[in-house]
Amino acid sequence: MKLGILTGGGDCPGLNAVIRAAVRKAERGYGHSVVGFMDGWRGVIEDDTMVLDIETCRGLLPRGGTILGTTRLQPFGVENGVERCRATLETHGIDALLVIGGEGTLSVAQGLYELGFPVIGIPKTIDNDIDCTEMTFGFQTAVEIATDAIDRLHTTAESHDRVMVVEVMGRHVGHIATWAGIAGGATTILIPEEPFDIEEISADVRARHANGRFASTIVVAEGALPREGTLEVAEPEVDQFGHKRLGGIANAVAAGIEARTKFETRVTILGHVQRGGTPNAFDRVLSSRYGVAAVEAAHDQDFGQMVALQANRIVRVPLTEAVAELKLVDPALWATAKDLFRGA
Numbered sequence: 001m002k003l004g005i006l007t008g009g010g011d012c013p014g015l016n017a018v019i020r021a022a023v024r025k026a027e028r029g030y031g032h033s034v035v036g037f038m039d040g041w042r043g044v045i046e047d048d049t050m051v052l053d054i055e056t057c058r059g060l061l062p063r064g065g066t067i068l069g070t071t072r073l074q075p076f077g078v079e080n081g082v083e084r085c086r087a088t089l090e091t092h093g094i095d096a097l098l099v100i101g102g103e104g105t106l107s108v109a110q111g112l113y114e115l116g117f118p119v120i121g122i123p124k125t126i127d128n129d130i131d132c133t134e135m136t137f138g139f140q141t142a143v144e145i146a147t148d149a150i151d152r153l154h155t156t157a158e159s160h161d162r163v164m165v166v167e168v169m170g171r172h173v174g175h176i177a178t179w180a181g182i183a184g185g186a187t188t189i190l191i192p193e194e195p196f197d198i199e200e201i202s203a204d205v206r207a208r209h210a211n212g213r214f215a216s217t218i219v220v221a222e223g224a225l226p227r228e229g230t231l232e233v234a235e236p237e238v239d240q241f242g243h244k245r246l247g248g249i250a251n252a253v254a255a256g257i258e259a260r261t262k263f264e265t266r267v268t269i270l271g272h273v274q275r276g277g278t279p280n281a282f283d284r285v286l287s288s289r290y291g292v293a294a295v296e297a298a299h300d301q302d303f304g305q306m307v308a309l310q311a312n313r314i315v316r317v318p319l320t321e322a323v324a325e326l327k328l329v330d331p332a333l334w335a336t337a338k339d340l341f342r343g344a
Helices: 015-030 041-046 081-092 103-113 139-160 175-183 198-210 249-261 281-299 331-341
Strands: 002-007 033-037 049-052 096-101 119-123 163-168 188-190 216-221 265-269 305-310 313-318
Touching: 002 015, 002 041, 002 081, 015 033, 015 096, 015 281, 033 041, 041 081, 096 103, 096 281, 103 119, 119 281, 139 163, 139 175, 139 216, 139 265, 139 281, 163 175, 163 249, 175 188, 175 216, 175 331, 188 198, 188 331, 198 216, 198 249, 216 249, 249 265, 281 305, 281 313
Parallel strands: 002 033, 002 096, 096 119, 119 305, 163 216, 163 265, 188 216
Antiparallel strands: 033 049, 305 313
């Protein structure tokens, strides 16, 4: 068989580890060859490729980013995009296409599968919002980076008796904020799933300081929103792909807290530092497992599937189920988080 592989959407720690594992399994396990498509779907649309073999993939395991590059371009948004993709796969004799991406990239893969494309999905997003899998690679690394930042900010907050507002990634879901907030001992966590009331947050901060405590830390996901009518926030800009440019809700939260409590409040927006750099050990292992499992699915010609982590086993689930809806923060975990910061 001849396999193709691409990385789409935002970059993420572990992408190179998936590529490396897939190439090793394909070449050594089955004698298959692998072609890499550059810059996500653009490479398939425009027939821009590189040969992937064990030698070219040496040293990739700890390396951040993706050697294939990535964009948010997709064939359904380009004139004759689907036909051009089909022609490229036929030109290279691709028997299966491994698609590494998040909700957007995998939704495109599902759409192409319905048109007869031989695709296998691999879930990638630091937001951990892909359904049917317990964990996406890159998430644990992002949580560790965010937790480390919270720990560091907490010590400087103690020194100056300040309120710190830390903004982490999380466009539609608050997995990073919840995990990092719990791990970092946040005073309050704000997530997209639960609209917040700035008055309640400010009251909690005042109560905390009145009890002789100090150094309040508020962890907020970039997609968190206030309850209607409680805090005015600017409408975000929209990029060329129709995605809202999020980032900055922490500034509104901090201003609201300082105005109501009179406590000095500072903001740290972690931004892309969460998705850059080397993956941690967990994500290296998970990425490797996904890469191997995806090649096995391709070898079995079990197309239209996504490899997923369930009960610590790698399984296959239909792409149509995986992209049907986003995976929200588990209500039980959120209840635990609220128990920990309630009345802090």
